[in-house]
Amino acid sequence: MVANHILSKINNTSWIRAMFEEGEKLRKKYGADQVFDFSLGNPDLDPPQGTKEALKRLISSDQPGLHKYMNNAGFQDVREKIANHIYKESGIHLAGNHIIMTCGAAGGLNVVLKTILNPGDEVIIFSPFFPEYLSYIENHGGVAVISPCSKETFEPDPEDLEKRITPSTKAILLNSPNNPTGVVYSESTLKTVAGILEKKEKEYSSKILVISDEPYVQLVYDGVSAPMIMQIFTNSVIVNSYSKSLALPGERIGYIAVNPAIDNAEVLTSGMILSNRILGFVNAPGLFQRVIAESLEEKVNVEIYKQRRDFLYEQLSALGYSCIKPEGAFYLFPKALTEDDVKFVNHALEYNLLLVPGSGFGCPGYFRISYCVDMKTIENSIPAFEALAKKFR
Numbered sequence: 001m002v003a004n005h006i007l008s009k010i011n012n013t014s015w016i017r018a019m020f021e022e023g024e025k026l027r028k029k030y031g032a033d034q035v036f037d038f039s040l041g042n043p044d045l046d047p048p049q050g051t052k053e054a055l056k057r058l059i060s061s062d063q064p065g066l067h068k069y070m071n072n073a074g075f076q077d078v079r080e081k082i083a084n085h086i087y088k089e090s091g092i093h094l095a096g097n098h099i100i101m102t103c104g105a106a107g108g109l110n111v112v113l114k115t116i117l118n119p120g121d122e123v124i125i126f127s128p129f130f131p132e133y134l135s136y137i138e139n140h141g142g143v144a145v146i147s148p149c150s151k152e153t154f155e156p157d158p159e160d161l162e163k164r165i166t167p168s169t170k171a172i173l174l175n176s177p178n179n180p181t182g183v184v185y186s187e188s189t190l191k192t193v194a195g196i197l198e199k200k201e202k203e204y205s206s207k208i209l210v211i212s213d214e215p216y217v218q219l220v221y222d223g224v225s226a227p228m229i230m231q232i233f234t235n236s237v238i239v240n241s242y243s244k245s246l247a248l249p250g251e252r253i254g255y256i257a258v259n260p261a262i263d264n265a266e267v268l269t270s271g272m273i274l275s276n277r278i279l280g281f282v283n284a285p286g287l288f289q290r291v292i293a294e295s296l297e298e299k300v301n302v303e304i305y306k307q308r309r310d311f312l313y314e315q316l317s318a319l320g321y322s323c324i325k326p327e328g329a330f331y332l333f334p335k336a337l338t339e340d341d342v343k344f345v346n347h348a349l350e351y352n353l354l355l356v357p358g359s360g361f362g363c364p365g366y367f368r369i370s371y372c373v374d375m376k377t378i379e380n381s382i383p384a385f386e387a388l389a390k391k392f393r
């Protein structure tokens with residue numbers, strides 16, 4: 001009954017899920033407070049008070065049409081509010097028609113890829129990468145081409161990128177702040193990438209779309225802000241969601257913003273609205289579109305994540321782990337203390353420590369710590385990290 005490609009994937013579950021399931025077993029055996037689960041990127045913070053109040057207000061209002069079908073792109077007034085908000089933050093003039101409301105960033109990415117890919121078209125992704133990208137590209141007949149980031153900075157390596165662009169390159173997929181490294185790509189690297197794309201587009205008479213996957217764009221520390229992609233790349237779309245910035249991953253709400261400077265932006269936008277419908281999303285959840293429209297100035301308390309990052313980074317560095325100090329998201333991506341990251345992560349289980357191997361993100365030799373867990377758990381986990389380090393010393 002089940003298609004072969006799905007069968008093979010069922011038996012090949014993601015590392016993140018596999019570790020989470022290991023955690024369930026350990027929690028049953030030892031009790032939840034004895035297990036240090038850094039496997040899932042599931043925000044533990046509550047949505048901001050303003051967002052919760054907007055939700056309560058909307059549920060008890062009699063606003064007409066709140067629960068009905070609408071344009072497949074979403075409520076027009078919500079799209080306009082988001083466009084205005086982007087203008088306020090970046091100075092880029094977008095109209096409501098350049099915004100398509102989506103079922104989270106995952107829904108948005110699938111809509112973009114469905115809209116642009118012909119069979120065999122190539123999409124360049126940078127390792128380490130969010131592992132679902134491989135499935136999303138395959139879903140729409142595309143071929144993922146992996147360009148390894150520089151190991152010194154975990155930013156895209158322009159020289160490597162240039163070698164991988166072919167006449168079949170349809171898009172590059174950027175993710176900054178990055179999952180799993182937490183790195184925020186610098187403006188100078190992005191400008192270098194833009195120069196390479198321009199050169200290659202001329203050489204091949206092609207168009208390459210930059211898809212910027214930005215669910216962590218609000219989670220930045222130390223006064224850093226992620227460069228505005230539309231100011232650097234003309235052929236660009238932003239895929240964003242409120243899963244992390246408002247801690248609403250279960251509500252499946254996000255948007256695509258199309259750069260108005262793209263040639264024939266209207267055709268691209270119409271294609272995406274169609275894809276949103278025919279992929280079966282139909283439209284993004286109506287109630288949460290309205291909640292978002294009233295939450296544009298809200299975000300979770302980023303200071304809490306920053307304190308955890310600082311604490312973990314300092315403690316792990318003192319124990320001999322080496323890691324780039326990330327400026328965003330809620331992940332650390334240290335070097336495993338032995339070359340075999342899978343073996344390393346399996347040893348960590350002996351100390352009830354749940355980590356995800358870098359291999360799961362296309363980058364062996366490292367491991368990911370997701371610090372969306374409370375500070376007490378983080379503090380209590382340090383002896384486990386210490387014991388693990390001793391084992392490999």
Ligand code: PLP
Nearest residue numbers: 041104105106130175179241243
């Ligand atoms: N892109 C990246 C890099 C992510 O880390 C995630 C979720 O963890 C997503 C996309 C999917 O986000 P959403 O829950 O908004 O669909």
